[in-house]
Amino acid sequence: MSVLITLEKVSKTFLTDEIETRAINEISLAIEQGEYVALSGQSGCGKSTLLSLLGLLDSPSTGQYTLAGKVVSTLTRNQRAEIRSKEIGFVFQSFNLISDLTVLENVMLPLTYQSGLTKKVIEDKANAVLEKVQMGHRKNHFPSQLSGGQQQRVAVARALVNDPKIILADEPTGNLDSTNAEAVLQLFEQLHREGATICMVTHDAASAQRASRRLEMFDGRLIKDSANQQQTTNNVQAIDVAVG
Numbered sequence: 026m027s028v029l030i031t032l033e034k035v036s037k038t039f040l041t042d043e044i045e046t047r048a049i050n051e052i053s054l055a056i057e058q059g060e061y062v063a064l065s066g067q068s069g070c071g072k073s074t075l076l077s078l079l080g081l082l083d084s085p086s087t088g089q090y091t092l093a094g095k096v097v098s099t100l101t102r103n104q105r106a107e108i109r110s111k112e113i114g115f116v117f118q119s120f121n122l123i124s125d126l127t128v129l130e131n132v133m134l135p136l137t138y139q140s141g142l143t144k145k146v147i148e149d150k151a152n153a154v155l156e157k158v159q160m161g162h163r164k165n166h167f168p169s170q171l172s173g174g175q176q177q178r179v180a181v182a183r184a185l186v187n188d189p190k191i192i193l194a195d196e197p198t199g200n201l202d203s204t205n206a207e208a209v210l211q212l213f214e215q216l217h218r219e220g221a222t223i224c225m226v227t228h229d230a231a232s233a234q235r236a237s238r239r240l241e242m243f244d245g246r247l248i249k250d251s252a253n254q255q256q257t258t259n260n261v262q263a264i265d266v267a268v269g
Contacts, residue, residue: 030056035088050245061217063236114184118196122168129164174205194225
């Protein structure tokens, strides 16, 4: 695997009412293609800020961020926007679906901002990812006609439609009951097995254990970076079954 993301002593400082708050404090990190990373920690530890930096929704105050070989600080605003639309898929806790668009139209939306794609190509790609997340049968419904778990599956399909280099998920199960949360986590595991790179922010320890690698933050610093033993054991069992 090759390195997709590199952070070198990245910090993020906010200034409010003349009070300086360092949300991210000199984090150095590398994420390889195909990794499934869970980023956990208490509320206010900086994990959502870090995810915003990774998704080019914000910029570091100091340090260097390299994404797929590109040094982010050297990019123009338009170049950053283009990378966000083509190379990064976002999944949010609140789904962020547009209420007056159908499921299919919501998933098609990111592709409509790209030039050179015909309506048929856009529709075909959207239909394909809806089938992948088992929501093809609801493509003509509106978000209000779906359960929370179904809306999150549509949101995942929308994140996948651009064939992104990385999926960034911010508390993707936070608004779901246990049954729907389990379904979404199983979907992420399936995508990971198929080669997707995923970085998921979660405050839930059980959800974090589902990833192959766990990062833990405290007061803006990265205090733990380890492979999840449960995932390692599961992978070994899967290999044993395949060999047997």
